[in-house]
Amino acid sequence: MEKTFGMIKPDAVERNLVGKILARIEAEGFKLVALRRIQMSKAQAEGFYAVHRQRPFFNDLTTYMSSGPALLMVLERENAILEWRNLMGATNPKDAAPGTLRKEFAIDIEKNSLHGSDAPETAAFEIPYFFSQTEIIS
Numbered sequence: 195m196e197k198t199f200g201m202i203k204p205d206a207v208e209r210n211l212v213g214k215i216l217a218r219i220e221a222e223g224f225k226l227v228a229l230r231r232i233q234m235s236k237a238q239a240e241g242f243y244a245v246h247r248q249r250p251f252f253n254d255l256t257t258y259m260s261s262g263p264a265l266l267m268v269l270e271r272e273n274a275i276l277e278w279r280n281l282m283g284a285t286n287p288k289d290a291a292p293g294t295l296r297k298e299f300a301i302d303i304e305k306n307s308l309h310g311s312d313a314p315e316t317a318a319f320e321i322p323y324f325f326s327q328t329e330i331i332s
């Protein structure tokens with residue numbers, strides 16, 4: 195069983211989409227092994243997205259991510275990292291395949307409703323960025 199880090203971003207929490215998204219996650223065979231609702235600080239968002247520091251969208255992205263509450267999740271299933279990326283769909287909802295969560299819910303390339311780790315090394319950074327070992331219960 196593999197674990198990945200996921201988020202329901204502020205744009206989706208604000209539009210009351212949490213229940214619909216969690217239902218879909220469970221229906222697709224993921225187990226929610228950790229869950230928390232927070233509003234991250236700008237500094238926390240900057241640390242989380244440090245890999246994107248040089249990108250032109252970094253300041254807007256970290257402002258948006260700290261603008262309201264988000265849901266933090268650790269998801270577990272076989273091949274969780276790839277399967278969660280597949281369920282989310284492409285970063286830009288215009289490119290997201292039918293049936294993906296971003297196709298259904300995302301507003302635009304920035305406010306794209308969901309986050310997911312993109313590789314094992316990323317999950318290994320992102321999970322402990324927000325969760326302690328005792329909060330993750332398989």
Ligand code: IDP
Pocket residue numbers: 246251255284285303304305306308309310312
């Ligand atoms: P990902 O979330 O699909 O892994 P990344 O390239 O890692 O996509 O980008 C992180 C986040 O930054 C995206 O989910 C989105 O919110 C935002 N983002 C990515 N590219 C752009 C862009 O070109 N303009 C504005 N925001 C962007």
Ligand code: MG
Pocket residue numbers: 310312
């Ligand atoms: Mg990414």
